[in-house]
Amino acid sequence: xxxxxxxxxxxxxxxxxxxxxxxxxxxxxxxxxxxxxxxxxxxxxxxxxxxxxxxxxxxxxxxxxxxxxxxxxxxxxxxxxxxxxxxxxxxxxxxxxxxxxxxxxxxxxxxxxxxxxxxxxxxxxxxxxxxxxxxxxxxxxxxxxxxxxxxxxxxxxxxxxxxxxxxxxxxxxxxxxxxxxxxxxxxxxxxxxxxxxxxxxxxxxxxxxxxxxxxxxxxxxxxxxxxxxxxxxxxxx
Numbered sequence: 327x328x329x330x331x332x333x334x335x336x337x338x339x340x341x342x343x344x345x346x347x348x349x350x351x352x353x354x355x356x357x358x359x360x361x362x363x364x365x366x367x368x369x370x371x372x373x374x375x376x377x378x379x380x381x382x383x384x385x386x387x388x389x390x391x392x393x394x395x396x397x398x399x400x401x402x403x404x405x406x407x408x409x410x411x412x413x414x415x416x417x418x419x420x421x422x423x424x425x426x427x428x429x430x431x432x433x434x435x436x437x438x439x440x441x442x443x444x445x446x447x448x449x450x451x452x453x454x455x456x457x458x459x460x461x462x463x464x465x466x467x468x469x470x471x472x473x474x475x476x477x478x479x480x481x482x483x484x485x486x487x488x489x490x491x492x493x494x495x496x497x498x499x500x501x502x503x504x505x506x507x508x509x510x511x512x513x514x515x516x517x518x519x520x521x522x523x524x525x526x527x528x529x530x531x532x533x534x535x536x537x538x539x540x541x542x543x544x545x546x547x548x549x550x551x552x553x554x555x556x557x558x559x560x561x562x563x
Contacts, residue, residue, distance in 0.1 A: 331362040331414055335407035337400055338367050338421035342375040349383055349390065351427040352419075359434055365390045367421065368407050371397030405504040408485070408494050416485040418505075425482040429524035433484045440520035441489040442512045444475060445482035447526040473513040475521055479506045482524055489517055496555065507552045 334352060338345055349365060356363045369376055369392060380392045393410075395403070408416055415437065419425060425445055433443045483505070493511045497504050512519055 330364050332356070332364075332417060333411035333413035333415070334363060334365045334417045334419070335404070335411060336365065336367045336419055336421045337370055337403040337407065338372065338376055338380075339370045339397070339400070340372045340374045340376060341421045342372070342379050344423055345376060345421045346379055346383060348421050348423045348427070349387075351423070352430075353387075353389075355427040355430055359431060361434070363389060364413065366407060366411065367392050368403050369394045370400070370403045371395060399502070401502045401504050402500055405494070405497055405499065405501060408490075408504070411487065414487055416487055416490070418481065418483050418485075420481045424527060425524050426527060429482070430484075432522045432524065433482075436520055436522060437484060437486070439518065440484075441486045441517040442509065443484040443520045443522060444477060444509070445480050445524035446476050446521040447480060447482075448523050449526050473519075475509060475513070475519060477521070478509045479503060481505065498551075498555075501551055501555075502547050503551065507555050510552045511555065 334356070336345075336348070336352075341348075345367065349367070352365060356365075365387075367380055367390070369380055377394060380394075384390045384392045393407075395406075398406075404418060407418070417430065417433075419427070419430075425447065429445065433445065436443060485508075490508065490512070493508060493515070496511065497507055501507055509519070
């Protein structure tokens with residue numbers, strides 16, 4: 327699709343029951359904000375009916391593009407989507423509707439203030455393990471980048487492409503958590519990073535899928551990758 331004012335990228339994996347309503351919510355929000363937009367759903371090898379649902383949606387929506395790929399993981403999918411977006415601004419959210427599309431208005435209206443605008447999830451219930459991982463991530467990014475934000479890995483963000491494109495070029499293709507690394511790099515390089523409160527809606531029932539051990543391993547990998555990236559790139563230099 328041609329370059330537009332905003333490209334919204336939505337990574338999706340097995341989201342057949344909800345991706346249609348999420349796309350519709352985003353269309354309504356972006357239309358209300360009078361944005362010239364395109365939506366790009368990246369189907370990361372879904373095993374359910376997501377490909378069929380997306381094909382039907384795209385057939386009726388000229389502003390919707392769908393990319394189907396073999397499973398690469400959430401992080402590499404986001405990174406690919408960022409690099410392929412061609413609009414002045416890039417927004418990212420997940421296709422599960424965890425954060426309502428309507429909350430994007432708060433980020434968009436403050437875009438003149440920042441190069442990277444991040445949602446700060448409020449009302450989000452967290453198990454002790456998640457709270458500990460979040461606190462460790464904030465502290466680590468503060469040490470590595472000299473600055474910190476509340477929600478370094480939030481899947482609800484707005485990027486000024488002209489400022490973030492050079493940082494995207496530095497990220498390895500197989501990065502586990504590119505949003506963490508990108509946030510840390512932006513902070514270290516002195517880019518304007520703005521946090522905007524957004525509501526959190528209960529996700530689909532998956533309480534048992536991310537046990538504390540798996541969560542801790544993923545967080546450790548993300549922070550190790552970010553540390554290596556900042557070291558190679560000279561940190562804030």
